[in-house]
Amino acid sequence: MNKIIGGLLVSALALSTTPAFAQDALTLQLKWVTQAQFAGYLVAESKGFYDEENLDVTVLAGGPNIAPEQVIAGGGADIIVTWMAAGMAARENGVPLVNIAQPFKRSGLMMICPTETEIKTVADFPGHTLGVWFFGNEYPFFAWMNKEGLATDGSEGGVTVLQQSFDIQPMIQGQADCISVMTYNEYGQALDAGYGPDNLTIFNYTEMGNDLLEDGLYVMEESLDDPAKVDAYTRFVRASMKGWAYAAENPEEAAQIVVDMDDTGAAMLDHQLYMAKEVAKLVDPTDPALDIATYERTVQALIDQSIIKEQPEGAYTTVVTDALK
Template identity: 30%
Template sequence: MSPWIFFRNALALGALMTLLAPLRGEGGVSVSVMLQWVPQAQFAGFYVAQDRGFYARRGLDVRLVHGGPHRDSARALETGEVDFSTLFLATALVQRDRGVPLVNVAQLVQRSSLVLVGREDREVRSPRDLAGRRVSLWGDAFEAPYRAFFDILAISVDAVSQHRSVNLFLRGGVDACCAMYYNEYHAIWQAGLDEDQIEPFFLRDWGLDFPEDGLYTLASTATRSPDLARNIAEGTLEGWRFAQASPDVALDLVMRRAEDAGIPANRPHMAWMLTHILPAIFPDDGGSDSPGKLSREAYLRTARILERHGIIRHIDPFESFTLDGVSRVP
């Protein structure tokens, strides 16, 4: 080999290594994951997986970042700001319908905890009492199930924006607010409104028991790096199993994350959240849902309801929506 050819090949190899270097950190392959809300027990399994080395054991150097009312995790994934994001299934279906090629890597939360909470002193005692009332709702990323709910009831509401807290509801600025049973519902109770002063309406009681938090990536990542996606999913599930077995350790990590982010949090509320989200991740009700897996039945049921109510226009094949299906495509 001539010296010139050797020098040219060495330069090419050096350039290639420079390009690949950012993909691997000291602890393994660098991966970013956006969790769709602020630090709280809803994401305990991720914190555990990072802290206890469940990701590192799989050759991953995972960076966890948080979304929130003003930071859309679906948008961050679409633009390439992050490699993976958590999203509700309904949100992911809406994004697919808009042309964003999302793929479900793991279905973490198998059951719905969405609820609308009405004020008894405003005579909101049934869902139809919400007609024409002021109701605070989260934005675009979380609205699909509520749109279907109002369509089933054939009512419209005076919707106002709800951000990170339920203060507007607590101060009487709205007649009802949206909530997660494991989060805002308990926060309302902690703030001093007793159960006989509020009326919860669970969306699952109206046929809208949609799976919620799932882990998603773009189809390009799923097809290019299926093992990476599986390792993220497996490490996260191991974190959730640890949180289920050792909730006090998991809560310590949750409180530390909230404190580091400057997010007000109290341990009893985080304990309530963890206690009530775990059964939705590991259901023990005789159903067909396996931890971490999105079932075809749940996918089609959710998609058909959204299509029926005009929230999405078409339903993609189940195989094109899941990691197992996409990674089998030649």
């Protein structure tokens, strides 16, 4: 009899240590490597904000050979971070992505030209070589050139496009007259190399009105038919925005979290701190909703450049961000 009681007691104790509710698992695929560009998500994971929302979130780092759109299409992620141009192009090509939230409100994209190139305005571009990232990052540039009426095939009166590495070396080595940079990343590298407003001509996409929406959160359309999944997405966005708010208020801690979570060891603390401060200028942690006017301008620019053929239907939803109000 004592053995039976003991057995029942052990069973009861075992049951008491089992969580009452299993966490909902979500996998997030980042657009690029582990860096402060994604500080909100990394902070939310590190500080337990996802746990507070009963979520078990796996964060996957990106890289030059990783296309988030392909990862989610293959079932390797539930949510991805990507630029809208890449997301809309993928949607038109058969990957039914839907924007559920837009933490980045402003673009961080710029083009910089050393003063010795004598490039001061867009009118000076013809005959020059411009560095551009590809893998879905090229769309804002081509939309800009289309708006300006500049050919990009190297023909007379147009520009030559260099597929640029993800650093400032093409400018340092003289391979390109102007290069693409992000305010929160490569521009910091340029500053470290001795460049700045005094010896650069800077073309800021946002200030020129040529910015297209960048880091947004996208899911597969069919997943939105599942109320449980939508609820999980809602909790994910709420926790993520809490992470973004914390990162903005505590950039030093956020930078250290990024460094600690980088398995490659490539993330340097001083640069991540610079990034965390600059990224905070682009994110509104109080409002993850997509701005429809900016969305429509982004889509129209993609149509004008023939990146997509027509206005997409169902490419965004407000169901998640509406639930947060």
